[in-house]
Amino acid sequence: MSTNENKDQFRQPDHEHDHFLLTTVVGSYPKPKWLNRAKDLYEDEDSDFDEDNWQEAKDDAARLITDEHERAGLDVVVDGEMRRNEMVEFFAHRIEGYEFNGPVKVWGHNYFDKPSVVSEVEYDESWLVDEYEFTADASDRPVKVPITGPYTLANWSFNEAYEDDDELTLELADLVNEEIEKLVDAGARYIQIDEPALATTPDDHAIVGEALEHIVADIPDDVRIGLHVCYGDYSRIYPEILEFPVDEFDLELANGDYDQLDVFKDPAFSKDLALGVCDAHVAEVESVERIEENIKKGLEVVPPEQLVISPDCGVKLLPRDVAYGKMANMVQAARNVEADLDAGEIDIERGAPTPADD
Amino acid sequence: MTEYVSTTPGLYPLPDWAKDDLSDLKGHQKHDLVSGDEGEEITAAYEEAREEVIGVQQDAGLDRIVEGQLRWDDMLAHPLAVADAVETRGIVRYYDNNNFYREPVVTDDLEPTGDIASELEATVERVGSDDLQAVLPGPYSLYDLATDEYYGDDGDFLAAIAAFLEAEVDAFPAHETLFLLEPSLVENPPADGEDARASEAIDRVANATDADVVVQPYWGALEEKVYAHLLDADIDAVGFDFVANQDDNLYNIQEYGTTDDVALGLADGQNTLVEDPEAIRDRTEWVEGQLGVTEFETVYLTTNTETFYLPYGKYVAKLEVLAEAADLAEVKAA
Numbered sequence: 001m002s003t004n005e006n007k008d009q010f011r012q013p014d015h016e017h018d019h020f021l022l023t024t025v026v027g028s029y030p031k032p033k034w035l036n037r038a039k040d041l042y043e044d045e046d047s048d049f050d051e052d053n054w055q056e057a058k059d060d061a062a063r064l065i066t067d068e069h070e071r072a073g074l075d076v077v078v079d080g081e082m083r084r085n086e087m088v089e090f091f092a093h094r095i096e097g098y099e100f101n102g103p104v105k106v107w108g109h110n111y112f113d114k115p116s117v118v119s120e121v122e123y124d125e126s127w128l129v130d131e132y133e134f135t136a137d138a139s140d141r142p143v144k145v146p147i148t149g150p151y152t153l154a155n156w157s158f159n160e161a162y163e164d165d166d167e168l169t170l171e172l173a174d175l176v177n178e179e180i181e182k183l184v185d186a187g188a189r190y191i192q193i194d195e196p197a198l199a200t201t202p203d204d205h206a207i208v209g210e211a212l213e214h215i216v217a218d219i220p221d222d223v224r225i226g227l228h229v230c231y232g233d234y235s236r237i238y239p240e241i242l243e244f245p246v247d248e249f250d251l252e253l254a255n256g257d258y259d260q261l262d263v264f265k266d267p268a269f270s271k272d273l274a275l276g277v278c279d280a281h282v283a284e285v286e287s288v289e290r291i292e293e294n295i296k297k298g299l300e301v302v303p304p305e306q307l308v309i310s311p312d313c314g315v316k317l318l319p320r321d322v323a324y325g326k327m328a329n330m331v332q333a334a335r336n337v338e339a340d341l342d343a344g345e346i347d348i349e350r351g352a353p354t355p356a357d358d
Numbered sequence: 359m360t361e362y363v364s365t366t367p368g369l370y371p372l373p374d375w376a377k378d379d380l381s382d383l384k385g386h387q388k389h390d391l392v393s394g395d396e397g398e399e400i401t402a403a404y405e406e407a408r409e410e411v412i413g414v415q416q417d418a419g420l421d422r423i424v425e426g427q428l429r430w431d432d433m434l435a436h437p438l439a440v441a442d443a444v445e446t447r448g449i450v451r452y453y454d455n456n457n458f459y460r461e462p463v464v465t466d467d468l469e470p471t472g473d474i475a476s477e478l479e480a481t482v483e484r485v486g487s488d489d490l491q492a493v494l495p496g497p498y499s500l501y502d503l504a505t506d507e508y509y510g511d512d513g514d515f516l517a518a519i520a521a522f523l524e525a526e527v528d529a530f531p532a533h534e535t536l537f538l539l540e541p542s543l544v545e546n547p548p549a550d551g552e553d554a555r556a557s558e559a560i561d562r563v564a565n566a567t568d569a570d571v572v573v574q575p576y577w578g579a580l581e582e583k584v585y586a587h588l589l590d591a592d593i594d595a596v597g598f599d600f601v602a603n604q605d606d607n608l609y610n611i612q613e614y615g616t617t618d619d620v621a622l623g624l625a626d627g628q629n630t631l632v633e634d635p636e637a638i639r640d641r642t643e644w645v646e647g648q649l650g651v652t653e654f655e656t657v658y659l660t661t662n663t664e665t666f667y668l669p670y671g672k673y674v675a676k677l678e679v680l681a682e683a684a685d686l687a688e689v690k691a692a
Contacts, residue, residue, distance in 0.1 A: 101630055102374060102669035107449060107458035108391050108431050109381040114669070116630040156456060160631035201454060 004305040006224050006247050007272060009189065010076050010142045017338035019304050021295065022075050023331050024274070026228055026250060027146035027192065028087075028314030029068075029080025030323050035061045058083050059134065066138045072327035073335075076142045076190055079135040081316070087148045087194060088156045089113050090127075095175060097121035097161065116158040117168060123175045129186050136187060145188050146228070149195035150176050150215070151208045156197060166207045173214035180215065184223055192226040192250060199232020205240045216245045226250050226274060230313045235263045242270050250274035252312035255281065258297045265301055265351045273302045276312030277333070278326040283318055285325035291333035299348045304341055309334045361656045362642070364684035365422035366415075367537050367574055367597075367627070368493035369664030371673050372428050376407040388449060388460060391431040394440030394473050404429055405480065412484050414674050419681035422491035422535050422658075425481040432459035433664070434495035434539060435503045437526060440473045442466070443508070453545050453577065455628075455667070463505045468518050470525035478530050487532040496540035496573060497523050497559035498548060513555055520559035527566035536569045537597075537621075539664070543575040543584055544599075553587045561591040570594040572621045576662050579606030586614050597621035599662040600645065608648055618655045623662030624683075625676050630668060632675045638683035639690065659684050 011020045038057035041049035065080035084090040092098040092115035099118050103111035128145055135143045150172035154165045162168040180191055193215065198208050216225055227244060229237070230252035241249065253260060253276045264273070275298035277291050286294075298307045309330060315323040340346045372380065383400050384390045396404070411426040430436035433452055438444045439459075443466035449458040474494065482490050495503070497520040509515040527536070538560060548556045564571040573588060574597030580588065588596060595617050598607040601624065610616075624641045625633050638659060646653070659680050665673045 101672055103377060104669055105371065105377075105666055106456060107452075108388070109377065109384060109386055111377055111381075158628075158630040160629065197456075200451065200456070 002303070002305055004272070006222060007305070007308065009222065009224075012075060012141075017335065017342050019338040019341040021304060021334040021338055022308045023334045024074055024076040024144055024308065024310050025069065025078055025080075025327065026280075026310055026312075026314045027078050027081050027144075027194070028084075028316035029065050029078070029082075030316055030318055030320040031080075031082060032061055032064060032320070035082065062131070062134055063138045066135050068324060069327065070139055070141055072324060073331035074141070074327060076144045077135070077139050078144050078146065079131065079138075081146065081314070083131055086112055087196075088153060089115065091148050091153060092157065094125060094127045095121050095172075096124045098157070114156065114158060117154075117161045119161050121168070121171050121175060123178050126182055127179050129182050132183055132188050133186055142190060143188070144190040144192055144226075145183055146192045146194055147176060147179065149193040149208070149227070150211045151204065152195050152197040155201065169207055169211050170214060173211035177215050177217055177219070180219055184219060188223070190224045190226070192228055193246070194228045196228070196230050198237065199229050199234070202232060202236035205237045209240070209244050212244050212246060224248065228274075228313075230276075231255070234260050238263050239267050242267075246271065248272040248274050248308060250276075250308070250310060252276045252280070253297070254279045254294055254312050258294070261297055261300065262353045265353060268351060269301050269306070272306045272308055273298055274308035274310050277309055278311040278330055280311050280313040280315050281317065283322050285322055285329060288329045288333045288336065291330055292337055295333055295337045296346065296348060299346065300350060300352070300354075303350065360653045362684040362687040363421040363656055363658045364680040365420060365491055365535070365537075365658050365660050366424060366677065366680065367539055367660060367664055368424040368427045368491075369430055369433060369666050370411050370424075370426040370428060371666045371668055371670050373407055373410050374670050376403055376428070379403050388446075391446070391460060392429050392436070392440065394471060396429075408477075408480065409484070412481065415677060418674070418677040419685070420677060421489070421681075421684060423481070423485045423489045424491050424493055425477045427477075427493060429477070432462070433457070433666070434499055434541070435459045435462050437471070437474060437495065437523070438462035438464065438500060438504050441468060441471050441522070443468050444504075453541060457667070459503070461505055462503070463507055464509070464515070464518075465507050467508070468522040470522060470529065472526070472529050474526055475529035475531070478533065482531045482533075488534055490531070490533040491535040491537060492527070492530055492533045492567075492569070493537045493539065494523055494526070494563070496538040496543070497563055498556040499540050499542035501559075502542035502546050512552070516552075516555055516559050520562045523563045524566040527563060530567065533567070533569045536564070536567050536571045538563060538571065538573045540573055540575045541577055541663075543580055543588070544578040547581050547584050550583075553584045554590075556584070557587040557591045560588065560593065564591060564593050570619065570656075572597055572619070572658060574621055574623070574660070575599065576623060577602050579603045579610060582610065582613070585610045589614060589617070593617065595619035595621050595656065595658060597623055597658070597660070599623040600641065601626045601662040608645075611649055619658070620654055621658035621660055623660055625661045625680055627661035627663035627665045627676070628667045630672045632672060633679050635679050635682035635686055638679060639686040642683070642687050643690070657687070659687070
C-alpha cells in the first residue's frame with residue numbers, strides 16, 4: 001500500500017486500520033435554535049443582551065458543534081461555521097472596500113445581502129484566525145478552515161471599482177493568501193477554498209487557476225489545500241482543474257447519484273478526491289450500507305490513499321439530528337470500507353467507464 | 359427632431375418591506391411561488407408594492423411607466439408559470455446569473471390566462487394609457503426558457519408560444535409601448551432556419567398591438583444573421599445592450615441599418631454603480647455620432663436588463679438617472 005504524507009498527517013494515532021479514508025465535512029452545519037434566538041436578542045435594541053453575551057453564545061455554539069463532529073468520529077473537524085452568517089457576506093464585512101446596499105433576489109423569496117465593491121479591496125482585521133484558534137483549542141482533532149474563494153467573492157458581489165471581475169478576483173486572491181499565512185502561523189494545516197461559483201460559470205477555470213497560484217504563494221507544501229466545487233457541469237472544468245496548485249478537490253456527486261463520475265476517470269485523477277457521499281439537501285439519513293456503496297464509487301476514480309470522505313456540500317440547511325446522523329453513518333461506512341480494504345475484500349477496477357446501461 | 363423617451367424593461371425588485379411581508383405570507387420553497395390564484399392578503403401586498411413602484415417611476419419622471427412585474431417570481435418565464443397547460447418543476451438557472459426559476463413544462467394545449475392583462479388593468483387606473491408600457495418575454499426567449507412535452511416539434515412549439523403571447527396581448531388595455539425582452543436571442547441564438555421562425559414569431563406578437571413595439575435583446579450583441587432576420591419583423595425599435603457590448607452592436611447597425619426608433623441600454627441593470635445622467639446623455643450622443651445617419655425618430659433610454667438584480671435603493675437611483683438623462687438629451691437636441 002502506498003502512502004500519502006500530506007493526507008496521513010491527519011491520521012489519528014489510534015486509527016484502527018492500515019487503510020485511512022480521511023473523514024471530514026465541507027464546513028457549514030445547522031445552527032442550534034438557541035443561537036438564532038440569541039442573535040434575535042442581540043439585534044433587539046430593547047434587550048440587554050450585549051456584545052459579550054452574543055460572543056459567549058457563538059463560543060458555546062462553536063464548542064458544541066466541534067464536539068458534535070468529534071462524537072460523530074470525524075478525523076478532521078470544523079466548528080460548523082457557527083460565527084458566519086453567509087459565505088460571501090461574512091468576508092465582505094471584514095474586507096475594506098465593500099459596502100452593503102440591501103438584499104437582492106436569488107430565487108422566489110430567497111434573498112442575500114449582495115455586497116458592492118466600491119473601492120480598492122484591502123486586508124484589514126484578520127477574518128478567521130480567532131475562529132481557528134478557538135476551534136483548535138476546543139478539540140483534540142485536526143481542524144479544517146473553509147474560506148470562500150476569491151472568484152466566488154468577486155462573482156457574487158457588484159463590482160463598482162475594478163475594470164473587470166478578473167482583476168478583482170486576483171486582488172482578492174492576494175488577501176486570501178495573506179489570511180492563509182496568518183492561519184498557518186497560528187497552526188492551521190488544512191485549508192479549504194470554497195468556489196461554488198466555478199461550477200456555474202465554468203468557462204472561467206483559467207482565472208480560478210491563476211487566483212489559486214496567488215493564494216498558495218509562499219504557503220508551505222505540507223499545508224493541505226483543498227478546493228470545494230459544487231452543483232455544476234464538471235465536464236466543462238475537467239481535466240483543466242488538475243493543473244490547479246491544490247492537494248485535494250472536494251466534489252458534490254451524491255446529489256446526482258454519481259452520474260458525472262466518469263468525467264473524472266479519463267485522464268486519471270492525479271489529486272486527492274474528497275468525495276461527496278451524502279446528499280446535503282435531502283433530509284433523510286443515508287444508511288451505512290448505502291454510503292459504503294458511494295465510497296466505493298470513489299475507488300473507481302482514485303486509489304484508497306487518494307480518497308477523502310465528506311458530504312456533498314455544507315449541511316446547514318438540514319435538521320441538526322439528520323446532519324448528525326449523516327456524519328455518524330458516514331464515518332462508520334468509511335471505517336467499514338477501510339476494514340474491507342485491509343482484508344483485501346475490495347476489488348474495484350479503476351478508470352473503467354460505467355457501462356452505458358448501468 | 360428626435361424624441362428621447364426614458365423607460366425601463368420592467369421586472370423590478372420588490373420594495374424591502376414587501377420582500378419581508380411576502381416571504382412570510384408565501385414561504386421560501388418551490389411550491390410557494392406565484393401560481394396566478396393568490397389569496398387576498400398576498401394580492402393586497404402586491405397591490406401596495408405595485409403602487410409604490412408606479413410612484414417611484416412617476417417621481418423619477420420616467421416617460422413610460424411599467425407595472426413592475428413584481429409578481430413574476432419566475433422572471434421572464436412567468437407568463438407560462440401561471441398557465442393551466444404548464445407544470446412548474448425543478449429550480450433551474452436563469453441564464454448565467456446566480457438566479458433561478460421553476461422550469462415550466464408545457465404538457466397540454468396552451469391557452470391565454472389574462473394574468474398580465476389584469477396587472478395592466480390595475481396599472482392603467484393609475485397611469486393612463488398614454489404613459490403605459492407593457493412588458494412581455496419575447497416569444498423566442500419564452501420558448502427557450504420552457505420545455506415542451508406536448509407539441510413535439512420545435513417549430514410548432516415556438517409558433518404555439520407566439521400564439522399564446524399574441525392572445526395575451528389581445529386582452530391588454532390600451533398601452534403606448536410594448537417591450538418584448540429577448541435575451542435568449544443573444545444567449546442561445548437560433549440556428550439557421552430557426553432565426554427566420556423567431557423573427558416570424560416576434561412579428562406575430564408585435565402585430566397583436568397598436569402600440570409601438572420595442573424588441574430588446576441583452577447580455578451582448580446579436581449574431582449578424584439573427585439581427586438581419588429580426589429587422590424583417592414588423593417592429594418599431596430594436597434595443598441594443600451597450601453596457602455588455604459596444605463594438606458588435608455598432609457593427610450590426612452600421613452594416614445592416616436599423617429601425618427608425620431604437621432603444622439604447624446604457625445604464626447597467628446589474629451593477630450598483632449609479633451612472634451620471636450626463637454620462638448617459640454623452641453615450642447617447644456618442645452612439646448617434648458613430649452612426650452618422652439621419653436622426654432617429656425616437657430613442658428610448660433604458661437599463662440594458664431587468665432591474666430585479668439590484669438592491670431597491672439602487673434601482674430607484676437608476677430610474678432617476680434615466681429620466682434626467684432623457685431630459686438632458688432633449689435640451690441638447692433642441
